[in-house]
Every structure is written in structure tokens, then in C-alpha cells.
Amino acid sequence: MAAPWIADNGDGTYRNPILYADWSDPDAVRVGDDFYMTASSFHRVPGLPVLHSRDLVTWSVIGHALPRLEPVEEFRTPQWGCGVWAPALRHHDGLFWIVYPDPDRGIFVVTATDPAGPWSRPWLLKGGRGLIDPCPLWDDDGSAYLVHGWAKSRAGINNKLTAHRMSPDATELLDEGRVVVDGDALPGYRTLEGPKWYRRDGWYWIFAPAGGVATGWQSVFRSRHVFGPYEDRIVLAQGDTDVNGPHQGAWVTTSKGEDWFLHFQERGPFGRIVHLQPMRWGAEGWPEIGAAGKPVPGHAKPAVADAGPGTARTAEISDLQWTWSANPELGWATPLPGGGFRMACVPGGDDLRALPNVLGRRLPADRFRATVTLGLTGASAGARAGFTVLGATYAWIGVVRTVDGDRLVHRVADEGAAEVDAAPATPVDTPVTLGVDVHPDGTCRFRAGDEPVGPPFPATGGRWVGATLGIFATGDGGTADFSDPRVTA
Template sequence: MNDVYRNPVLNADWSDPDAIRVGGDFYLTASSFHRVPGLPILHSRDLVHWTIIGHALERQVPEADFRTPQRGGGVWAPAIRHHAGRYRIVYPDPDRGLFVTSAEDPAGEWTRPHLLKAGKGLIDPCPLWAEDGSAYLVHGWAKSRSGISNRLTVHRMNDDATALLDDGAVVIDGDALPGYRTLEGPKFYERDGWYWIFAPAGGVTNGWQSAFRSRDPFGPYEERIVLEQGDSDVNGPHQGAWVTTEDGSDWFLHFQDRGPFGRVVHLQPMRWGEDGWPVIGEDGTPVAHGPVPVPGGTATAPPEDFTNGIGLQWTWQANPEPHWARTGPDLRLACVDTGTEDLRHLPNLLGRHLPGDPSRTETTLRLDDAEPGARAGLAVVGDTYAWIGLARTYTGLELVHRTADGDIEHDAAPATPVDGDTIALGVEVDAGGRCQFLAGTPLRPVGPPFQATAGRWVGAAIGLFAHGKGSGAGVFGAVRLRPTTPCPTAPDAHG
């Protein structure tokens, strides 16, 4: 094994990461927004190689509200902790409140989410079980829902994280700090008699990471910026997790916003300075590489085919219905009419993260028993989208390639008749997110390149879909995703 890692260690959209260590195992969760299942659980032995092992949220709640895609809503930045033999995740739904779910085994079944605090605009919660037996919760505010922002609030909490014990108090007011804006994403810790709140500010794209400390969980807090871009090429480095290995070394996981590729995860060394403040990266600037924290880790790639069901790398855009999919080895997606042909609003679009490195995705597609008007394909979906696939017309089967950069979908290439019932499809994505769609045997370019764009707080997704009336289905073969250039980064959890 190479004992040097390179950033990002998770080169795809694992937004707002939080992580813990339990024994020799590290567990990470991330924002999932409207995607279902939500709250992914990743495992690592070395903080570099990560494998997705499950989801804590099998369906979004309330279930009826999430029958359709709630783009920009759903699960925002969560926090994962281990206390009294149970794993707990506290997560926000900015339109409903703060929820908690727990499990004895992070790869097993998690409890139905419990509403810990109701209200609009409550975001980014993090619990703390202090050494003296007391428990607390810190959270931020979303101005879009509450009219409040740039503030962090702390509550007392009961031991099993099922109730808050007071009305809460604002402990850090970003408006009172020169240059601060969008203070959010707090993580709560305790060390050597100090209470620490690690929190980002300045916005997703160009912000920074601050640390706050106090002798009392309710303050007053001192402040220091501990990580910012500096002369590195890592814009907006912030919002993540402080973890300590078994041998006592400290590390910080954070994200970098990369537009259509989403928020990728970096790993930074961390140490404590002589003045008691954390020093992250190279004197507060992100590093591009470093020694692997715990040598010997490996990652397991998710399956390419559907023999054992839909792999953990795939998520729906809304709570799924049982009839949407049958698995294989091929994946049979029912042609469902949801009242819209806009892929951004199809609940039954099945997606996976767009890799942050140049890549090529390939599959095969057959359109079975479809009525005229039915269609199925391979897509790249963000705030704009493009797809290539098959459409059934009154005269036969056609290969179509379409894009949408507003509310109207239009042809990106002329439709062409298809001989036979199965076609190979693909998409190549370059380092800037330009997508070249492919079709045929051998695969050949179809239409001009399409520029992928980010979605609502998420990166673009590679998607599979089928749409139409009747009993038809799009039948997809194994979905193979490969780097198209040598990849210097560590393997990531989506394959």
C-alpha cells in the first residue's frame, strides 16, 4: 500500500461530512438533502479509504411530503456520535426541525427519526455528552426559513437525546464578529476543561473554518480562524469533523465545493499549538497530501450489476414505491407517469454521485413492452440536465439525446431509428464537468458536449430513469464507471 494519501480522499459529493472513531473504526455521515435513502454511513480504518455500508434513513419523513422531490430540502448537515453503547445521528430538516435516529450497529437498522425540536430554519445540530455527565446540543439557523442567520444556539439536552431541557441561548453571534457572515455547521467538543465549537463561516464557496472555545458551554467564547484557503487551490475549506486516532494523532475532515462535482472531502493533519488552539493543515492552509493516518486500510467498491439488489451508491429523488424497480442481474425500471417529463422532478430517477475525477460511465438499455411516448435513458442531472436513451414512437424505437437548461427540454441531436432492442450507452465527463454522451457498438459520440451543473445544494448526479404509461420498462445492464485518466486520489466510497 502507498503510505501517502492525496486530497480529496472522497472525491465526490459527500457534503457536510461528520465523522467519529469507535475503537479502530471510523464512521462518517453526510448531508443527503432530498435523496432517498438518506444519511449515508461510510466506514474506514484509516480515514483515507472509505466504503459505504448503509443508510440511517431508509425513507424521508414525513413520508407523504417526500413522495415528490423536495430539491434543496430534506436532510441538511448531520452530526454522528457514539454514547452509552449506541450510535446517534442528529440531523436537520430546515422546513420541519431537528431529528434524531440511533442504532446499536451503524451498518444495521436505525430507529425511526424522532423530532427533537420543531421549527423552521433550525439547521446543523450537534450533540455533546460532557465529561461531567451533562449533555448539550448546538445548532445554527437558516435565514431562508427563520429570518435568522449567523448565530449559534446551545441547549441543555437529556442523556438519550430525546428531549431538550431549556429554550436555548445564543452563545455566538456572528454579527458581533468583524467580517463574519453565514456562521453555521457547528460541531461540539470538549478537551482539557475547554468546550470547543468548530464552525465554518463565509459561505460554501469561499468561506473558512473557525474554532471557538470557552470554559462554559454557554460561553463567553473566544474565536480564531484555524483553516482558510491561503495560497492553496482549495477554495472555501470548512465544515467537517475533528477525529483522533487510537495512537492520539488528530485529524480534520472538511469539504471543498467543486460546483457540478459537489462538496468533496479533504483530510487535514491537525495539532494543538502551544497556546492551546488547534492548527489545521500546514499552519492553517490545506495540504494536498500527507502520510496515511493509520496504514493498512482498504475500500470495497460497490457492485456494478443488480444481482443482489440496488447498490448502496444509488439513491432515488423521493420516497420510492415498490413497483418502481425489479433487480436482476439487470435493473428493470417501470415506466411511471408522474405528471412531468422534467428529470429534475422525477421521483423515480435513480442517481449516483458524479465522480470528481474524469470518468466514463457505460451501460446497456432495452425498452420493453413500452407504449408510444415511453422513454428511458442515462442522464446527468443538476440544475440543468441532459440524457441519452430510447423513446418509443408510433413508428418504432428511436435513439434520442436531449438537454434542458430551463423549463423546456429540446433535442441535442437528431433522433435516429434503432435496429434491434438493446443499445449501449455511455457518458464521458472531463475535469471541468463537460459531458460527452455516447451510444452504439462501439460507443461513439452523440451530439455536442454538455456542461454539467450543480443542483440545489448538491452536485450533479448520474441518473437512470424510465417514464411513460402502461406496463413498459427500461431494462439497464450493469453500470460500469471507470476513471479515464490515472487517478492520484484515494479510492472513494462510490466506486
């Protein structure tokens, strides 16, 4: 079956985006000939996804660093826009380190010897509200540092980068910190955030975006001294391309010595999709990204060692792509032997945005068809199960059990509003095949079998996330069996 999006063109070139899905705020490292990436996960559980690649173009999910969001009790209901914001991934002293922020609690650290896990329990490095986008730096002399940004919604300030001395084991900060880059002092700068800290050729480099998610750009700052002063240069911006707000990501160098930059682009209901840009060091010693500082639509693939397995031109389908809307309970979903899930019908309200037991995955492309087969077993009247595209607004198609039998329903909800019927309920026998066609403008058309049901639905993202393609079941007992989604172009 045709995959909905393949970045590898099969001829030694690739097209952007390399990941047409909501892998927000990506950070990446190379260890040997392998590349690893993590991304913001916000309220999704498990959190802190870890992806692997051998060529920087084709990626697969290999695990998550956070099995549950903590504090566990506070994340038993969906906390849209909270949870895990932009993390940093590093490899140091034989360990993989992820330093991540919870904007309501502080900056945390997890480590692992194997990026697929298990990972340590998170520990708090710096407590406080509004601390975001942390990145550690281990220097050549064994000293360590941390830089982070600020969220105005929590801290009352932003547009500044603050740095600390840090213990080499990342268990404590050794000073009160100081502002190393003040965006308010730079003409035209706003919402400076997302710093990534590096050392190269006697310079300290901070790669940091500014200008906001949808309209921003990528800047680079450099200094001969770790705490500055830093000089700045804009190295990537939209220009006359159709890639809005290209920024916030990771500089990586291949084992062959090539430099590349991963970043995201905001695409509404599709979330923050990931692009790969060539990068080189110019005559003045500054990095040059893309084509004359503008994003490229495609390029020759990176020169890497043997790409090895895992980089075939196929869609990556894995149970590891599934996440819950909040910390789950045991028994909510059980994998079926032939693929798919048996979901327990558990009590829940009528608003899917507040339902913790929505099992979802990122939209996989800007155009695709997804289908599932659904059957209800042992459920009593009032049980319902369905297939949804969920964001600030949402729509779903599915089955409601009544005293008179099962009914096929299609319902939608505007932002802040209750569900309403988008089509008349009709009798149906289960199992039934349900589907949705998604178009590049975010319009969705739901289906029962091959028949369209209801009018087109304009999908929207959630708070800081793209829309979710999800399944759910509610009720007082019984189960709903879902096949694995069949996703095609």
C-alpha cells in the same frame, strides 16, 4: 478496470480529496479501530448515508439511517434543497446517534446499535423552521447539550450559534436556549453555521465554518464554560491553494493518538467533495490544521491499527450508492441477477427534475467515462428510458418507443426550461450501449456505442447538491433493463 479516483497512493501516502464525490457536510467518529461518517443527503432517498473506513482515506457505504424521508407523502415528489441538511454523528452510551435537521420542520434524532442499521424511526427534538446543523455534546458529568445554527431563508436570522441543555436521552430540550457565539459581533464573520461540539483538556470546543460554502473558512471557538464566553480563531482557509472554501467537517483522533480533520470543498457539478487534513495542537493550545492553516494536497496516511479489509486501492461499487429523487414506490426498480436493474416504465412528466423515479448516484470523480446497456421490453408507444446527468440543468440520452419503432434521442434542458432535442432522433435497435464522458470543467459528452452524440453539455449541480448520474424509465407499462454502470478513468 481502472477506478476514476483513488486517494490511496499505495506507498503510505494519500492525495486529496479522499472522496471526489458529493458527500456534503461530513461528520465522523471513531469507535474502536473503525471510523464512521455521515453526510447531508437533502432530497435523496434513502437519506443519511453511513460510510465506513479503517484508515480515514478509503471509505465504503454500509447503509442509510433514513429509509424514507418524512413526512412520507410530502416527499413523494423531489424537494430540491429540502430534506436532510448537515447532520452530526456521535457514539455515546453504546449507541450511534445521528442528530439532523430538516430546515422546514426542526431537529430530529435517530439511533442504532449497529451503524449499518437498522436505525430507529426519527423523533423530533426541537421543532421549528430554520433550525440547522445540530450537534449534541454529552459532558463528563453526565449532562447533555445541543448546539445548532440558523438558516436565514427560513428563520430570518443566521450567523449565530444557539445552545440548549438537553436530556441525556436526547428526547427533549431543558431550556429556551441562548446564543453562545454571535457572528454579527465578530469582525468579518458571515454565515457562521455547521457547529461541531467537543470537550478536551478542560475546554469546550466548537468547530464551526463561516464565510459561505464556496468562499468560507474553518473557525474554532473555545471556552472553559459550556455556554461561554467563547474566543475564536480561524484555523483553516484557502490561502494560496486551489482548495476554495475549505470548511465544515469533523475532528477525529485515531487509536494511535493522531488528530485529523475532515472537511468539504465546493466543486460545482461535482458537489461538495471531501478532504482529509492533518491536525495537531499548537503551543497556545489551539488546533493547527493542514500546513500552516492551509489545505494540503496530500500527506502520509494516518497511523491506525491494522487497516484490515475494505481499504484496498479499488473503486467502491455498491448498490448502496444508489438513491431516488423522492420517496419511491414498490416495484420501481428490481435488481437483476447479473447486476443492474429492471426499471418499471411508470407514468411521468417530461421534466426529469420533477420525476421521483430517477435512480441516481453521485459523480465519482472529476474525469471519468460511464456506460450502461439499455433495453426496452413490453413498452407501448410513448415510453422512454435513458441515462442522465441531472442538476439544475440536465441532459439525457436514451430510447423513446414510437409506433414506428424505437428511436435514439438526446435531449437537454436549461434551468427553468423545457427539454429540447440536442441531436436528431434516429432509429435504433435495443439493447443499446449508452455512455457519457465527464471532464474536469464539468463538460459532458454523451455517446451511443463509441460514437459521440450531440454537442458538449456543461453539467450543473442542483440546489445544495452536485449533479446526479442517473437512470430512469417512464411510460404506461413495460420495463427497461439497465446494466450496472461501468465507470472508468
